[in-house]
Amino acid sequence: MRVRRSLVWVNGYDMDKLKAAIDSECDTIVLDLEDGVTVPQKAEARKKTFDALKNWDFKGKERAVRVNGMDTPFFKDDLEVLEALPDAVRLPKCETVEYVLAMDKILGDLEKKHGLPENSIEIILMIETPLGIMNCYDLARCCKRVTAMGVGMEDLTASMQVTRNYELRSQDLLYARQKMILSCKAAGVQAIDSGVLFNGDLDFYYQDCLNDKRDGFEGRSVGDLNHIPLVNKAFSPSEKEIDWAERIIKAYNEATEKGQSDVYVDGKYVDPPVVAKATLIMDRKRRIEEKSKK
Amino acid sequence: MKLRRTLLWVNGNDTKKLREAIDHSNADVIVLELEDMCPACDKIKARETAADVLKNWDFKGKERGVRINGLDTEWGRQDLEAILPSVPDVIRFPKCETVADVIGIDAILTQFELTHGLPRNRIELILMLETPLGLRNGYDMAKASKRVTGLGFGAGDFTCALNVDRDLTVGSTQLLYTKQKLAIDAHAAGVQAFDTTIVCRPDQMERMNEFIREDTRNIRQMGFSGRSVSMMPQIDIINSVFAPTADDVAAAHRIIDGYAAGLAAGQSEIWVDGNFLDPPIIDKARRTIELADMIIARHGTLV
Numbered sequence: 352m353r354v355r356r357s358l359v360w361v362n363g364y365d366m367d368k369l370k371a372a373i374d375s376e377c378d379t380i381v382l383d384l385e386d387g388v389t390v391p392q393k394a395e396a397r398k399k400t401f402d403a404l405k406n407w408d409f410k411g412k413e414r415a416v417r418v419n420g421m422d423t424p425f426f427k428d429d430l431e432v433l434e435a436l437p438d439a440v441r442l443p444k445c446e447t448v449e450y451v452l453a454m455d456k457i458l459g460d461l462e463k464k465h466g467l468p469e470n471s472i473e474i475i476l477m478i479e480t481p482l483g484i485m486n487c488y489d490l491a492r493c494c495k496r497v498t499a500m501g502v503g504m505e506d507l508t509a510s511m512q513v514t515r516n517y518e519l520r521s522q523d524l525l526y527a528r529q530k531m532i533l534s535c536k537a538a539g540v541q542a543i544d545s546g547v548l549f550n551g552d553l554d555f556y557y558q559d560c561l562n563d564k565r566d567g568f569e570g571r572s573v574g575d576l577n578h579i580p581l582v583n584k585a586f587s588p589s590e591k592e593i594d595w596a597e598r599i600i601k602a603y604n605e606a607t608e609k610g611q612s613d614v615y616v617d618g619k620y621v622d623p624p625v626v627a628k629a630t631l632i633m634d635r636k637r638r639i640e641e642k643s644k645k
Numbered sequence: 646m647k648l649r650r651t652l653l654w655v656n657g658n659d660t661k662k663l664r665e666a667i668d669h670s671n672a673d674v675i676v677l678e679l680e681d682m683c684p685a686c687d688k689i690k691a692r693e694t695a696a697d698v699l700k701n702w703d704f705k706g707k708e709r710g711v712r713i714n715g716l717d718t719e720w721g722r723q724d725l726e727a728i729l730p731s732v733p734d735v736i737r738f739p740k741c742e743t744v745a746d747v748i749g750i751d752a753i754l755t756q757f758e759l760t761h762g763l764p765r766n767r768i769e770l771i772l773m774l775e776t777p778l779g780l781r782n783g784y785d786m787a788k789a790s791k792r793v794t795g796l797g798f799g800a801g802d803f804t805c806a807l808n809v810d811r812d813l814t815v816g817s818t819q820l821l822y823t824k825q826k827l828a829i830d831a832h833a834a835g836v837q838a839f840d841t842t843i844v845c846r847p848d849q850m851e852r853m854n855e856f857i858r859e860d861t862r863n864i865r866q867m868g869f870s871g872r873s874v875s876m877m878p879q880i881d882i883i884n885s886v887f888a889p890t891a892d893d894v895a896a897a898h899r900i901i902d903g904y905a906a907g908l909a910a911g912q913s914e915i916w917v918d919g920n921f922l923d924p925p926i927i928d929k930a931r932r933t934i935e936l937a938d939m940i941i942a943r944h945g946t947l948v
Contacts, residue, residue, distance in 0.1 A: 362913065386924045392913060479925075481833035485784060509925035511832050511868035512932060522818070523866055526825030548921040574921070 352498060353413060354638050355379050355541055356570040356586035357579050358441075358475075360417070362387045363396025368576070369403055372412075377579045378570065378642070379413040384429055385420070385443050393425055397432050404435035411642070415475060417441040421453055433461060439473040439498075444506065446482040448493045455494040470496040475543065479503035480510045484527045491538035500535050501543035501572065502528060517547065519558055532567040546572035553581060560585030587639055588632045596629035596636075603629075646837060647673075647708065648939045649795070650871040650887035651880045652737075652771075654678045654712065654842070657691030663698060665877070667705055671944060672880050673871065676710040679724050680739050681802075682875075688720055692727045699731035706943065710771070712737035716749060725750075729757045733768060737797065741772040742779045744789045751790040766792040771839065774827060775799030776806045783827055787834035796831045797873065798824060800841035813843070815859040828868035840864045842873035854882055861886040888947055894937045897930035 358379040361368045372380050382400040384393065404414055416437045419425035433440070442454050451474070458472045474497045478487050484507070491500050507524065508515040516523055535542035544563045547556060560582055563571060570586050573579055588596070599616050603626050606614040614621040653672035655662045657679050666675050677695040679688060699709055711733045713724035728736075738750055747770070754768050770793045774780050780803070787793050800820065804811040812819040824840065831838035843860070845853040861872065861883050871887060874880055889897070900917050904927055907915030915922040940947055 364913070387914075389908060389913065391911070481829045481831075484829055485833045503925075505923050506925040509928045509932075511828065512870070512929075513866050513868050514929070516866070522821065524825065526822050527829055548923060548926075549919060 352541065353378070354570075354635070354642055355413070355499060355543065356639075357573045357582040358415070358501075358543060358570060359573045359576065359579065360387060360546065362392075363400040363416075364388065364392055366399055366403065369407070371576055373407070373410055375576055375579050376583055376643075377412060377573065377576075378583075379415055379439070380409060381415045381417050381441050381572070382437075383417045384425070384432065385417050390425075393419075393428070397428060401432045401435045404432070404437050413438045415439040415441050417443060417477075420444050421450060430457070433457070436461070436465060436467065437472065439475050441475040441477060441501070443477045443503070444479050444483065445476045445490050446480055446486060448486070448489050451476065451490050451493050451497065455496060458496060472496065473498045475499040475501060477501050477503050478531055479506035481507075481527075484530060487531050488534035488538055491534055491540045497538075497540055499541035499543050500531065500538075502531050502545055504545035505548065517549065517555065517559075519555065520562060528566070536567060541569045542567055544568045544571035546574045548574065553578075557581045557585055588636050592632050593636055596632040599625060599629035600633065646870070647794070648936075648943060649673050649708070649837060649839070650884050652676050652710065652797075652839060652871060652873045653877075653880060654682065654873060654875050656683050656687075657695035657711075658683075658687055660694060660698065663702070667702070667707065670877055670880050671884055672707060672874070673884070673943070674708040674710050674735070675704060676712050676737055676873070678712050679720070680712050680714050688714070692720070692724055696727045696731050699728065699733050708734045710735040710737055712739060712773075715740050716746075725753055729754075729768070730761075732763065735769040735771055735794070737771045737773060739773045739799070740775050740779065740802065741786055742776055743782060744785050747772065747786045747789040747793065751792060754792065766790075768792065769794045771795035771797050773797045773799050775802035777803075780823055780826065783830035784834055787831060787836050793834075793836055795837040795839055795870075796827055796834075797839040798827050798841050813856060815856060816863065824864065824869075825867055832868055837870040838868055840869050840872040842875050843879070844875050850876070850878060854879065858882050858886060888940050889933045889937050891947060893933055894947070897933040897937075900927060900930040901934070 355378050357377040358381050359372045359377040360381045360383050361372055363382045363384045384396050384400065388396045400416060414437050416432060418429040418440060420443050440454065440458065445451055454474060462469055462471060476490055476497055478484060478500055487500060491497050504515055532542045556578060560571065564586055571582060573582055599621055602616045603614055603621055651672045652674040653666055653670065654676045655666055655678060657677045666672055679691050679695060683691045695711055711728050713728065713736060714720040716722060741747060758765055758767055770790065772786055772793055774783055774796055783796055787796055800811055828838045843853060843857055857879050864872065865886055872883060874883060896918065900922060903917035904915055904922050920926065937947060
């Protein structure tokens with residue numbers, strides 16, 4: 352699966368920001384046709400997004416597009432943009448399996464038409480409503496091309512009729528967020544957190560990303576390009592983690608060769624899930640390194 | 646959505662408290678109690694009195710509710726027979742656990758409305774979730790009938806069912822999953838969420854008021870729109886927590902006005918007070934203004 356630590360959102364008409372994003376270290380660029388683009392700008396955004404997807408070199412970054420909701424009057428014209436064959440579609444306000452399957456069919460047809468392998472265009476689902484939270488496991492499982500699920504905190508708090516507070520370790524909507532992460536892991540897809548819609552306070556932002564990682568998120572949306580290094584750093588294995596993982600794997604391999612039954616590292620018993628965690632850390636490190644070589 | 650920040654419960658035969666609640670309180674809803682707080686020896690009297698006052702008293706704009714006994718008790722069906730001719734605005738249905746429970750009472754209410762020429766779903770239902778099974782089925786029960794307009798939580802019975810002591814410290818995580826799940830279920834079904842009441846001895850009232858204020862702030866932030874209340878002095882505290890402040894309303898107006906001005910000027914990104922205006926932020930601002938308008942229409946002021 353792709354590394355998706357930072358998913359930078361670029362309004363579909365904003366080619367200066369797109370250039371800067373391509374030159375940045377972000378993992379995914381999401382060209383937005385939905386809520387970041389006002390109605391009078393939608394046509395221009397579609398035209399420029401189509402052109403960029405078709406003709407620009409994204410330098411190895413994932414090329415995603417956020418379409419308008421399939422139940423809105425704007426979606427029909429977004430279909431033309433998909434003809435430019437993005438790597439992934441970010442599908443907003445997902446609530447029902449039928450809705451996701453409708454997009455699955457559209458992308459399947461596109462793949463056939465253009466001779467692409469099946470499921471090569473991925474879907475990043477957006478969960479932004481209480482009903483989406485309730486159904487999120489089924490949504491993530493309903494077709495193979497769903498590889499990530501993102502929570503949209505602005506819309507979710509709006510539909511819960513609560514304010515969105517930027518507080519570290521907030522318990523606001525904790526159940527909803529944990530349910531979503533658990534559903535992602537159960538379905539085998541990535542969990543992506545919301546971006547923040549304010550400027551400044553990088554210490555807060557970095558700490559919040561570290562908390563996200565601890566909770567099971569693998570990346571988050573980013574609006575401000577200056578945030579990318581912070582977000583990438585937070586969602587990458589730390590030096591401490593890598594050191595720990597290397598020692599675990601080494602000790603475990605040595606013990607297995609010698610036929611030892613009990614393995615201890617730093618005074619702690621190493622059982623299979625500990626080895627699995629260490630392997631995941633090393634695997635993620637390797638994938639990030641491969642990516643930055645490109 | 647109706648303004649339902651405080652659902653004051655008054656025992657069915659306590660006409661003195663009812664008089665005071667109507668004339669001197671700011672409760673949004675009055676719920677005449679026939680169930681657990683009404684002792685068995687008083688139940689018949691309470692039922693008759695409740696039917697009478699619902700029919701003949703002027704509630705002065707407050708919503709007229711009644712909590713009946715469960716339909717699996719010896720009183721429940723007769724409660725409905727006595728109360729329905731007075732056409733309450735809302736029935737609080739206790740210890741609701743399954744979709745079948747909801748469909749059962751819905752059928753009785755529908756039959757009554759049909760035979761008496763009332764509009765369908767005239768009598769609304771607030772389902773009380775007070776057991777682990779009820780909590781599990783919240784969303785499905787809320788969707789089972791259009792007359793369900795709220796889910797209420799009953800912490801006393803719920804903690805009893807879990808066999809735990811109820812933790813009344815501010816910020817306790819004891820019922821975090823329970824309450825957040827109820828709120829998500831309610832919003833997913835498009836109904837309101839109401840939290841439990843806090844009862845205390847009169848001599849603990851002052852200390853308890855501080856708890857109520859903080860606890861209500863917490864549940865508001867979970868997505869609850871109101872809570873049950875049994876003691877009059879708690880009403881204004883709860884109402885004020887659920888009311889937007891004058892600053893909130895002013896900020897909401899700045900967002901709406903700023904958005905309109907930005908659109909008119911053809912701006913592609915609109916920022917107000919340091920925040921990027923995303924559509925959900927505009928929705929929130931609109932809701933804040935709507936809620937403020939409802940409160941002002943009811944009480945004349947924001948609190």
